[in-house]
Amino acid sequence: MSPAVKKRGRAATPAAGKAPRAASATKPRPVPGRKAGANEPARHAPRTLTEFMAQAWAMEIEAAQRYTDFADAMETHNNLEVAAMFRTMAQYEAKHAEQILAEMGWSEPPVVQRGDLRWPGFEAPETAPIDEVHYLMQPWHALQLALAAEKAAERFFRELARVAPSESVRHAAKELQAEEREHVLLVKAWMKKVPKPDPDWANDPDPARYTD
């Protein structure tokens, strides 16, 4: 569960518990935020190994960028412990991207067109959602986010391995799935080393909001 869902206290209380303006008039779709066509993974699976690895590279880069943004935001809000954690995660993702370049023998990053990317949602599976951080979040929350991202990446590659039209892509997808599974285990092990947050972790004696 993300910190956004878990957080309690003042900052965790929805301002009015209301759905956004137009939301009341419409039910959430069965597969929220999904791009048109993303329900047809076989049709949109990368056809060649080059395409697939370029996509995997883009996925790692986006994840690295998001963790960097999170680290910057946490530093700005003086949550240095979590900032350092996000910075480390960004380094890991960037390293994975470099590994892909090395494995493919690419001296330069591949040119990835937006239209070539097919994710099961708006963003790449390994990219932590922008809104699931909180200025008082703790290392355990950051790891929870990372765990969800790694699990999503594993699911993504598992599905690609199932539907990819070529043997080379299927094989590479299985390899990356195995790597992501390994990351899941690593994050789980890391989580055991950090304390679980107190129930009132989001309580702020001087909160940003005064309307509650």
Next chain:
Amino acid sequence: MNGIASPAVLTPASYKSAYKPIWCPGCGDFSVLSSVTKALAKVGVPPQDVVVVSGIGCSSRIPAYTSCYGFHGVHGRALAAGTGLKVARPELTVLVAGGDGDGYSIGGNHFLHACRRNVDLTYIVMDNHVYGMTKGQASPTTEPDWDNKLSPGGTGIRSFHPLVIALASGANFVARAFAGDPNGTAEIIAAGIRHPGFSFIEVLSPCVTFRPEQRLWKQHAHPAPVGPTDDPARAARRIMTDDGFNIGILYAGDRTPYPTHPGNAKRTPADLETEFEL
């Protein structure tokens, strides 16, 4: 401009300044900043040829976070400043950015007339349906029944509908984007920059501090089921009847932009003095 030279190959990083945003962690505006830098890299216009103009509010801090030229102006007057700049220096790419309060309330009249004038600039509004910087007052796009201590029971006032107002006022490009879709938003912003005339892009950008329920937007946002139209009547009907979460370019018209004069950039103050001599 924050002293960053234009690299040979433009990447999103080429447009980022060294300043770190002070937005609340989780704010949708982080994503919009990322989209703006991606869009500029895609369009390929060097940072020194771009100006980001803003008004006042959380989202209006955005010029400082880019390496482009910037003007963090007066509340609600970003479009006035941006219009003047574009007319005087038409060779520049002008992005005007801000929030729903700045753009639709304090700057509401400028919004109408900027659409009407159709000067070739791109207006990005990060709409979170609340005044965040001043701690959570209802804005023009706030739902009438949004209940909080500052407006108990809600304001009871009908929400402003910026997209249809932009369309009716003459905007040449009307789009809705979602901060939870930064790559899609970048595509839309790039298309808006390339489209001649006044491009209006409303980005649903959740405020996680004062409107935490807006995290649900990611469950509602979805690509518009049909592509853009150049028929304003059809676009208006679609916008008025959609669920408020159709993401994409909703209208792309072909009105001739307000004429600007490329020679303006070479004019000196003495030329202006001559022009206004009585």
